[in-house]
Amino acid sequence: MFVGHEFLAFALAGLGATRLGGDERASLWLGAVAALAALLPDLDVVYAVATYAAAVAGGTPLGWEAFWGVANGVHRVVTHPLPVGVVGTLVFGATVVAVRRGRGTNSNLARPTDSTGPNDVEPPSPIARRHSSIPAVAGVAVAVVAAITLLATFYTTDGGAATLVAAAFLLVVGVVGALAGRRTTAAFAGDRTSLSSTALTAAAGVGFLTHPFGDVFLAAPPPLLSPFGPPLLTERIVLATDPTLNLLGVLFAEVATVWAGVAVFSRVTADRLGGVRLRGAVDARAALGVGYAPAAFLLPRPTIADAHVLGFTIVPLAIVVALWAGRSARARLQRADAEATATADRSAPARVDAAYVSVVVGLTTLTLAGVAYGAAYLLL
Template sequence: MMVGHALLAFALVAGTLSLAGRSRERALSVGLIAAGFAVVPDADMVYALAGLLDANYDSVFSVTEAFWETSTVVHRSVTHSLVVAVPAAVAFGLWTAESRVVRASAAALAVALVTAAHLITGPLAALVMVAFLVSGFVVSSLADSQGKAGPVTVFGAAVVGIWSHPWGDMFTGEPPHLFYPLTDSAVVERVALSPDPTLHLLGAFGLEIATLWLAALVYCHISNISISENVNRRAALGVVYGVAVLAIDPPTLSVSYQFVFSIVAVGILAAVPFSRARFRTRFPGDLSLPDRMTTPEGVLRALLTGLAGLTAALLAYTAAYVLFV
């Protein structure tokens, strides 16, 4: 989901700036800044690492289950608030100012947010607020040093990035606390795409893929690149994944690892170009990338082909599930 959060913010900001007539470089750079801020709310996952201390290490699945169970204690609360996002974005923007006094005011605002979280909710909320703010300041510093973005640009990118984050979370896990600390009752339960838990998962996965396509469309439009000319026909092999409906248990949000790992593997296989002649000449254990993936054009072609293969795999699996399960 973190990739989806980032690419949604990128598409919104870069696409809007492009439509407003800004240069390609400016649209892409500010879009990347917004993408960075879009993943900052998930800094609250740092607390979930505590779950690994008490995890049962009998299997990978038991470890991941302990991780996710611990994450629900504070995840999607103070850092996912549309209310908190505004003063936080102000602090992030002020942090890029040249004046030391202004930067000091950004730090003071951050301290105020941490203090408020502690007084309203408790020390754990203050801890994740610290992680959230530190992550935001890191993105701000990179935006200033690498993207030459000033306070106004950083503020705007931060607001869009953080505000765009919670909506994808409506379909997975606990709903975010959109208006913390004012109220937690805006959304009390997960938005269901289907009463069938498997179809709900497939729908949520489809929304994630649609977000990836949106970002790809925006990037290719801004860069004047044809998507159809950069998708290799091997992406069609993704339809073979439909047979997986007979091999794995129907996935749900609670148990989705086998489905997610296997379908992503299909996308990766579609993305990586290979030839039988080159394969025969490789030494065992040689994991270097093919020559065609060492250029920006080759990387883009691989990503688009992999995304197309992943899309074909999802459509094939969904059709097979509806027809045969």
């Protein structure tokens, strides 16, 4: 479930930007920002690993069950709750605004700039600049107050360790927000359209606020209202009474979110990738995924507690097939480009197209492998 968060956030933000009139570049950037924000809450796994290492030094045995027994007490507890996501969104937006104000940038989502040149545009008056800075200053102030309130509440309810983890998380979010502000400003410099700070903040919010709902199928769900309220969910959602079928259900939920992200990417980029679309990127090699069916008879029956039995076998199969298909696609696209343009060096677009083909073929292989395994398991 570490991967599904990012693809779901990308799909929602990218598709939303497209529906609101954003062009291809804006939709891709906003989708990427949402995906990055969806990744950040899982950085607390570093703290979980450190906690487990300390537990092992104290006599805790090595193993997946032992690791998650310790990690579940710290992983997802601080960084995943919705109030933390809201404050993280505010901090992200505040740092974007601060960086842009410091660089003298005032970006607006998809609003055309004057194409006649800077000499034909009357600069804003000092009064106009002062009035335009009021919302920015207010936003930064709200983010600071929200962050202080959150950390103080964590200290009161959960102690110093949780407070330090929350503070480190918000610090990382602020750094990422500053980088996003700089990179998007540079990426859209000179263009007729640009990304507003509001749009970037909304995209980050999509990532932060959708993340915890992807964890309701594994182990204990995150305390959604912490540290301000009681947990809304105390038990994970079970998709099937049979533990192996339940794990397969989680796998298909994860695969569905990845497919959603890939489908939105394909829609946003349209024919940019050499005319390679989602349906056309599927390769016959993906049928090798059906060959995973005998694993249902040969491997121990995997459950949530030992999901690595499934993950460490089915995913490598998909990766091998994906790399094989991508290599063939790159060679084929290079030959086609060379024949069409009489230029032998077209490796850069070929690499991009081949990477897209690799992802689609690998995902198709994984999907077919999961279906084949499930069918074989039901026949046992």
